[in-house]
Amino acid sequence: MKVDKKEVEYAAALARIELSEEEKELYSEQLSTILAFFDRLKEVNTENIQPTSHVVDLVNAYRFDEVRPGPGVEEVLANAPERAQRFFRVPKILD
Amino acid sequence: MDLHEETVQGLRAKLARREVSSEEVTRHLLDRISKLNQELNAYITVTEQEALAQAREADRRLASGDATSPLCGVPMAIKDNMNTRGVRTTCASRMLEHFVPPFDGTAVRKLREAGAVFLGKTNMDEFAMGSSTEHSLFGPCRNPHDRERVTGGSSGGSACAVAADLCIAATGSDTGGSIRQPAAYCGVVGMKPTYGRVSRFGLVAFASSLDQIGPIAKDVTDCSLLLQALCGYDPCDSTSVDSEVPDFASFLTGDVRGLRIGIPKEYFIEGMDAEVEEAVRNGIRVFEKEGAVPVEISLPHTAYGIPVYYLIATAEASSNLARYDGVKYGFRARGASDTLRQMYHRTRSEGFGAEVKRRIMLGTYALSSGYYDAYYRKAQQVRTLIRQDFVEAFNQCDVIVTPTVPSPAFPIGEKTGDPLQMYLLDIFTTTVNLAGLPGLSMPCGTTSGGLPVGMQILGRHFDEGTVLKAAFAFEQQTLTTSRSQA
Numbered sequence: 001m002k003v004d005k006k007e008v009e010y011a012a013a014l015a016r017i018e019l020s021e022e023e024k025e026l027y028s029e030q031l032s033t034i035l036a037f038f039d040r041l042k043e044v045n046t047e048n049i050q051p052t053s054h055v056v057d058l059v060n061a062y063r064f065d066e067v068r069p070g071p072g073v074e075e076v077l078a079n080a081p082e083r084a085q086r087f088f089r090v091p092k093i094l095d
Numbered sequence: 096m097d098l099h100e101e102t103v104q105g106l107r108a109k110l111a112r113r114e115v116s117s118e119e120v121t122r123h124l125l126d127r128i129s130k131l132n133q134e135l136n137a138y139i140t141v142t143e144q145e146a147l148a149q150a151r152e153a154d155r156r157l158a159s160g161d162a163t164s165p166l167c168g169v170p171m172a173i174k175d176n177m178n179t180r181g182v183r184t185t186c187a188s189r190m191l192e193h194f195v196p197p198f199d200g201t202a203v204r205k206l207r208e209a210g211a212v213f214l215g216k217t218n219m220d221e222f223a224m225g226s227s228t229e230h231s232l233f234g235p236c237r238n239p240h241d242r243e244r245v246t247g248g249s250s251g252g253s254a255c256a257v258a259a260d261l262c263i264a265a266t267g268s269d270t271g272g273s274i275r276q277p278a279a280y281c282g283v284v285g286m287k288p289t290y291g292r293v294s295r296f297g298l299v300a301f302a303s304s305l306d307q308i309g310p311i312a313k314d315v316t317d318c319s320l321l322l323q324a325l326c327g328y329d330p331c332d333s334t335s336v337d338s339e340v341p342d343f344a345s346f347l348t349g350d351v352r353g354l355r356i357g358i359p360k361e362y363f364i365e366g367m368d369a370e371v372e373e374a375v376r377n378g379i380r381v382f383e384k385e386g387a388v389p390v391e392i393s394l395p396h397t398a399y400g401i402p403v404y405y406l407i408a409t410a411e412a413s414s415n416l417a418r419y420d421g422v423k424y425g426f427r428a429r430g431a432s433d434t435l436r437q438m439y440h441r442t443r444s445e446g447f448g449a450e451v452k453r454r455i456m457l458g459t460y461a462l463s464s465g466y467y468d469a470y471y472r473k474a475q476q477v478r479t480l481i482r483q484d485f486v487e488a489f490n491q492c493d494v495i496v497t498p499t500v501p502s503p504a505f506p507i508g509e510k511t512g513d514p515l516q517m518y519l520l521d522i523f524t525t526t527v528n529l530a531g532l533p534g535l536s537m538p539c540g541t542t543s544g545g546l547p548v549g550m551q552i553l554g555r556h557f558d559e560g561t562v563l564k565a566a567f568a569f570e571q572q573t574l575t576t577s578r579s580q581a
Contacts, residue, residue, distance in 0.1 A: 003460065015413060015459045016420070017452060018440040027456055034457065034515055038402035038470070044477050051475030052482060054304055054334075055531030056291045056556070061333035075197040079424035088422055093435045 003031040098123040099260040103317040106263055107165045110157055117157065117168030120263075121150040121212050124170050128214065128261050136236050137246075137255040139175050141215040142182055146170065149212040156210055165320045167210030172262040174253050175216035176223055177308065178297040179203050182213075186299050187231035188221045190419050190426045190446035200297015201329045202266065202308045209324050214262050217252030221448045222416065223270055223301040225249050226520045227510065228277070230450040235507050238281060240546055244504040247277035253311045254281040264312045264321050268298055270305045271404050272499075272524025275536035278311055279499035279549020282538045284318045284566070285311045289557050290531035291336030294329030302411035303334070305404075305528040315537065315567045319343040322559065338557055346560040347567040352386030354565060357492030361397035362523055367501035374540030374548040375498045381572050382496070382565070390492045394484040397526060399477050404525035405518055406461050406474035413458030419446060453514060482530040489555050494565045497523050499536040499549035523551060533559045537566050539573070 008028045012019050019027065073086050082089040098120050101109070109115045125143050132138050153168035162168065173179060176186045178196035180203075185191045199207060207213070220230040228236040228251025236251040238244040239259035246255045250267030254277035257265050267274040269287035278285025286309045293308045300306060310321035323344070328337040358379060363372060379389055421427035421442035428441035447455070461470035488495060500520060510517045527534040532553055539550035550569075554562035 007460070008456070011456050011460045011463060014463060015455050016417075016436070016439040016443055017447070017455065018444040019452075023452075027453060030453060030514055031457060031460065034405070034518075035460075035470075037515055038406060041399060041402050041406075041473050041477055044396070044399060044473075044480065046473060046476035046480070049476040049479050051472055052478040053475060055482065055529075056289075056334075056336055058291070058334065058336065063330065071197055076423075078197060079194055081421055081425070081427035090422055091432045091435050091438050 003028055003035060099127050101263055102313050103165060103169050103264050103320050106169055110168045113157070117150040117153040117170075117212060118147065120168070121146050121170050121214070124214055124262060131259060131261060134237065134242065135239060135255055135259055135261070136218055136234055137252045137259065137261055138172065138215040139185055139187065139218050139233050139252070140183055142213055145182065146212050146214050153210045153212060162210055164209035164324060166206060166324055168212065169263050170212040170214050171206065172214050172217045172253055172256040172265040173203060174250050174265070174267050175219055176268055176299040177203050177266060178299070179213065179216065182216065184216065184299070185232070186222050187219045187233060188446065188448065188451070189232050192232060192426065194425050198297065201294035201331055202325050203297060205324055205327070206266075217250070217256055217265060219252055220249035221451050222299065222412070223249040223268055223273055224412070224450050224454050226272065226276055226517055228252060229507060229511055230448055232448065237507070238504050240282060241504065243506055244546070245280065245507055247280035247500070247504060249273040250285070250311060251277045254278050254283055254285065257281070257283045257311050257313060264310065264317050266308060266325070267311045268306060268308050269528065270302050271408060271528055272521045274309045274311060275499050275524050275534060275549070275551060276520065278536040280504040280547065282541075282547030283311060283313060284315055284535065284537045285309065286318050286322060286535040286559070286562075287527065287533065288322060288326060288559055289533045290528075291334055291338075292340075292533075292557070292559070293325045294327070294332040294335050296329055296331040300415040302408040303415060304411060305408055315563060315570045316344075316347060318535070319347060319563050341560050343560060343563055346564040348564065349568050349571045351382060351565055351568040354387040354494065354561075355492040356382050356387050356389045356565070357392040357488050357495040358389055359392050359394045359397065359488070359495060359497060361394050362497040364501065367498065368503065368542070370542040371498050371500070371502060371548050375496070375550050378539040378550045378569065379496055381569055385568055385572060387565070392488045392491055392495070394488060394526070396477060396481045396484050400481060400526040400529065401518055401522055403474045403477045403481065403529060404521065405457065406470050407478065407529070409454045409458030410462050410471050411458070413455045413462065416451070416455055419443060421446070450514070478529050481526050485530045485532060493561055495553040497551045497553070499523060499551040503542050503546035503548060527553055532556060533562055535562050535566050537570065539569070
C-alpha cells in the first residue's frame with residue numbers, strides 16, 4: 001500500500017503537524033513499508049465478526065452529576081505557556 | 096548483602112526490626128544513583144530532597160507502629176509517564192520537558208500513602224512509544240548486563256534501575272509489552288495486570304484500551320507485593336473494574352501439581368534465537384518436574400498481533416496526543432505564530448520526536464475517511480479473533496508459557512533506522528494487551544554472551560494469582576534472578 005506525498009500531507013494536516021520536505025519523503029517511504037506489511041490482515045476472514053473496542057465487560061460507567069472539589073485557577077494556570085489574568089493566552093483564532 | 100541489593104520483602108523485615116532506617120537505605124541508593132546514573136541513564140529526574148523527606152516520614156511511621164504496608168520506607172522508582180505532584184513528568188518528550196503536574200495519579204497516590212519513598216522518575220521511550228528506550232529526549236538507557244546494548248522499552252529506565260540496584264522496585268507501564276520486554280532484556284520480573292485492575296488515572300495516555308501500569312521487581316514475591324498495592328477500583332478511571340482484589344501472596348505456595356501449562360506452537364518460530372528457545376524450553380521442563388502438565392495449544396491469530404496492535408494503538412494514540420497543542424501546558428513553539436492553527440502545527444512539529452510523529456501519522460491515516468474500514472475496523476475485528484483464541488486456549492490450560500521476546504537485548508542503534516524491525520520485537524507481547532490478559536516476564540536463563548532471557552507467563556482475566564503461583568514455583572526451583580553486579 002503506497003502512501004504518497006499528498007497522502008502524507010493530508011494526514012499531517014489532520015494531525016496538525018508540520019513536516020519538512022525530508023520528513024515527508026521519509027514518512028512516505030516508512031508508512032508505505034509498514035502498511036504493506038499490515039496488508040496481511042486481508043488474509044483473515046472477518047465476516048460477521050464484531051469489532052472489539054473494549055476488552056472487559058464494562059458498559060458506560062456513570063456517576064451522579066454532583067459537584068466535587070477541583071483544582072483552583074492558579075493551579076490550572078501554573079503550567080500555562082502564556083497567560084493573561086485568569087486566561088490562557090493564544091494567538092488569534094480566526095484568520 | 097549491600098543495602099542496594101535488598102528486596103522489598105527483605106528490607107521490610109529489616110525496617111520492622113529497626114536494623115536499618117528508611118533514611119539510611121534512601122541515602123545509600125541516592126549515592127549509588129549519583130555514581131551510576133550518568134552512564135546507565137536510568138533516571139530522568141532524581142528527587143533527592145523529596146525522597147529524604149518521605150524516608151524520614153516513613154521512619155516516623157515505622158517507629159510508631161503506623162506502617163501497615165510492606166512498601167512503607169521502601170525506595171522506589173516511578174516511570175516518567177506517571178503524574179507525580181510537584182515533580183516534573185516529562186514522558187521523555189520535549190512536549191512535557193518542563194511540565195510539573197498539580198496532582199498525583201491514583202497509582203502514585205496509593206504508593207505514596209503506603210509510605211513508599213520515590214527516588215525519582217525513570218527514562219522511557221517518548222510517550223511510551225518504543226521497544227528500546229532509545230527514543231528519549233534524554234538519550235538512551237543502557238543495559239546493566241552490557242552497556243552497549245539496549246534495556247528494551249518503553250519502561251527501560253525502570254527495568255534498568257531494578258536490575259542495577261538503583262532502586263528496590265519500580266513501576267512501569269505496558270501497552271504492547273513495555274513492562275515485560277524490558278524486564279526480559281534486563282533480567283528482572285515485570286508484570287502487566289489484567290486490563291482494568293490498576294487505575295490509569297494519572298498515567299499519561301498512549302492507547303486507552305491497552306495501557307496498564309504494573310510492577311517491575313527483583314523477584315516474584317516483590318512483584319506480588321507491589322501489584323497488591325497498585326490494584327483496585329478507582330472511580331476516577333471509567334475503565335477501572337470493580338472486581339475484588341485477592342491476596343496475591345496467598346498464591347505463592349510453590350505447588351504447581353496438576354497445573355496445565357499451555358505451550359502455543361505459534362510462539363516457537365522459525366528464526367528465533369536458539370538460546371532463547373532453549374532457555375524457555377528448559378523452563379517448561381522445570382514446570383513438568385514439579386508436576387505441572389504441559390499441553391500443546393494453538394493461538395492461530397498470533398501472527399496478526401503486530402498489525403492489529405500497531406493499527407489500534409497508533410489510532411488511539413493519534414487521538415490521545417491531540418491534546419498537546421501548546422495552549423494549557425507543555426511546550427509551545429517559540430516566537431510568534433500568526434494564528435492558533437499555526438501555533439498548533441509548529442508546537443507539535445517541534446515538541447514531538449520522530450517516532451511519536453510517525454505513530455500519530457500512522458494512526459491518523461488508519462482512521463481517516465476511506466481507510467477506516469480497511470485498517471482500523473479490520474484490526475478491531477481481528478482483535479476479537481485474537482481474544483477468542485485465548486478464551487478457547489484457556490479451556491485446555493490454566494496458564495500459557497512462552498518466550499517474552501524472540502531474541503535477547505540488541506546493540507544500541509541497531510534497529511533505530513528500521514521502524515518495522517523494531518515493531519516486530521513485540522510479536523509475543525502485543526496479543527496479551529489486545530486480549531486484556533495478565534502477563535508476567537521473569538528470568539529463565541542467560542545466553543552464552545551473558546544476556547538475560549525472559550519467560551512469559553499468561554493467565555485468564557483477573558487470574559494474576561495463578562500466574563504468580565506458576566512464576567513463584569519456577570523461581571523457587573531455579574533461583575535465577577540474573578541481576579547484574581554493576
